Amino acid sequence: MSIEIQNLSYTYDPKAKFKKIALKDVSLSVEDGDFLAIVGHTGSGKSTLVTHLNGLTKVQSGKIIVDGIDLTGKFDAKKLRSKVGMVFQYPEYQLFAETVQLDVAFGPKNLGLDEEEINVRVKDAIEAVGLDFEQIKDKSPFELSGGQMRRVAIAGVIAMRPEILVLDEPTAGLDPKGKRDIMELVLSLKNTLKTVKTVIMISHNMDEVARYCNKVALLKDGELVGVYTPAQLFEDDTVEKCGLKLPTTVRLARVLKARGLIENDCLLTEEEIVAEIAKGGRHA
Amino acid sequence: MREISLGQYYPTGSLIHKLDPRTKLLITIAYIVMIFFIDTFVGFGLVFIGLMATVLISKIPVTKILKSLKAIIFLLVFTVLMTLLFYGGDKSEVVLSWWIFTFYKQQLIDCGLIACRLFFMVLGPTMLTFTTTPVQLTDGMQSLLKPLALIKVPVHLLAIIMSITLRFIPSLSEETDKIINAQKSRCADFESGNIFKRAKAMIPILIPLLTSSIRRAEELACAMDSRCFKDAKNRTRMNKLKFGWFDPVCLILFCALFFVVLWLKFNFLPFVDLTSLGWIV
Known part of the structure; x- marks a missing residue:
């Protein structure tokens, strides 16, 4: 279940006088088990890139192969979309059904599954996002809290049992606790659900990227600057040159290192920085 | 943000585009009224000349305008067919008789007039939307x-x-x-x-x-x-509407056209008697 993107380019309105180039010659491969972050400044082509992955955006030039399905020519969109689940920004705004159960069942129903299978999947999905199935299934999605709505929307995608989960800024518009809860949820979906093997996430929040991802693709003006591990990426000022901030932990560690309080400055999680400070304390 | 074309505004920066939206709105409304007064082909010929002049000045490609007429083709064909099939007017002069159909002279003339009326009725407002942005239109309407x-x-x-x-x-x-x-x-x-x-x-x-x-x-x-919005009574605007030199020119030309149309219809000038010119009617 891998994704191969080769020399992908995309232009909005190719006929228009002023072409808007969204993607330029992007090549990227994603393997099983990856937690890939796609980062870049606003308008760098992140969303265009991910909507290619489940065939919402047609390939103009270049090549994409998702688990053996070639997206260049004609392909079975239903099959592809059951493999690549897409959670858009503010997914709670796409809820529509009378009850939570019906809304989550929308995807599986469209896949043409039988009723029994749909019910099992809906129950599993609602529980997987940390909600109480019995308590919530008959409620209207519109009477839930914002956080619950977002979970239900994610469940709607999970219920299709995708192998690749794509999320466009899953934590946008949430408070710090909500952000952490959703990120922990995504991580637990990846680790506990057998079906979700790979997660691809668009993010503006470098703290999340540093903490949760194992690979980062950095985009700038539609071009792929490079694919890094978080440790490589936050080693120098590459992200800042692309208009993004370094993770809070790295910024703190750099200040501390400049004052000679610690030795290492590429610290990606709070735990790491706490351990480093404790170690540094002993030297002092 | 993706650009969305609202309506069919086609910018060329011509004199017609630069006209005050109020002028264009007034002329368009009066134009629609005028169309109803026309019942001769000579009248439609005059309107056609006026419209052609507008199109030429506006620099909008004719193909573009014709394309926007696609939507009314069905309506046009339907109306003409209905008039041909269910005609109850003057049946004195038979032009053509074929199978169960008989066509009369007045019937064919009426058909042509109805087709012209529909065609011109759509073309006028189309020119308005081609040369005026929706924002200008609202500003103009508000002012009027x-x-x-x-x-x-x-x-x-x-x-x-x-x-x-x-x-x-x-x-x-x-x-x-x-x-x-x-x-x-x-x-x-x-x-x-x-x-x-x-x-x-x-x-x-x-x-x-x-x-x-x-x-x-x-x-x-x-x-x-x-932000304490109460009402918009004393709101000032960034782009004030202004009449230029071309506005009165257009208004006068249009009034002249309207006058001729009314004259063709009611024949009110004492020194020329239209009924003596049989070819007009």
Whole structure:
């Protein structure tokens, strides 16, 4: 279940006088088990890139192969979309059904599954996002809290049992606790659900990227600057040159290192920085 | 943000585009009234000359204009067919008799006049929308409706409602794209099935769109309220409407055309008797 993107380019309105180039010659491969972050400044082509992955955006030039399905020519969109689940920004705004159960069942129903299978999947999905199935299934999605709505929307995608989960800024518009809860949820979906093997996430929040991802693709003006591990990426000022901030932990560690309080400055999680400070304390 | 073309504005920067929207609105309204007074081909010929001049000055390609007429072809054919089949007027002069159909002279003339009337009726307002942006149109309408404020019609509020509506169209269209993509990702199928199935497939788009418009409206209302918006009575505007030299020229030319049309219809000038010129009627 891998994704191969080769020399992908995309232009909005190719006929228009002023072409808007969204993607330029992007090549990227994603393997099983990856937690890939796609980062870049606003308008760098992140969303265009991910909507290619489940065939919402047609390939103009270049090549994409998702688990053996070639997206260049004609392909079975239903099959592809059951493999690549897409959670858009503010997914709670796409809820529509009378009850939570019906809304989550929308995807599986469209896949043409039988009723029994749909019910099992809906129950599993609602529980997987940390909600109480019995308590919530008959409620209207519109009477839930914002956080619950977002979970239900994610469940709607999970219920299709995708192998690749794509999320466009899953934590946008949430408070710090909500952000952490959703990120922990995504991580637990990846680790506990057998079906979700790979997660691809668009993010503006470098703290999340540093903490949760194992690979980062950095985009700038539609071009792929490079694919890094978080440790490589936050080693120098590459992200800042692309208009993004370094993770809070790295910024703190750099200040501390400049004052000679610690030795290492590429610290990606709070735990790491706490351990480093404790170690540094002993030297002092 | 993606650019969304509203209506069919076609910018060329011509004199017609630069006309004050009020001039264009007034002329268009009077033009529609005028079309109803015309019942001779000579009259339509005059209107055609006027319209051709407008088109030439506006520098809009003729093919572009003809394309916008596609929508009324059905209506045109339908109306003409109906007049041909169910004719109850003057049946004195038979032009053609074939199988069970008989065509009369007056019947054919009426058909032609109806076709002309429809054609010109659509063409006039089309030229207005080709040369005027929706924002200019609202500004013009607001300015023309100003006298209604005297009888306590809240024109300023209507105007702000109109401009907010225009402002929201691109946002909602963007939102619609997003929702369609999200439901497509869940394998929603909008393209197959009969008409009822397709209508039902729209529900997952319409309900989120409805809730999000209500949400946006509420947010905007709160934002306006928190900035002490009370009414728009004394609002000043950035782009003031101004008459240029071409506005009176157009108005005068149009009035002249209208006068001739009325004369053709009512024959009110004492020194020339139109009835003596048989070819006109």
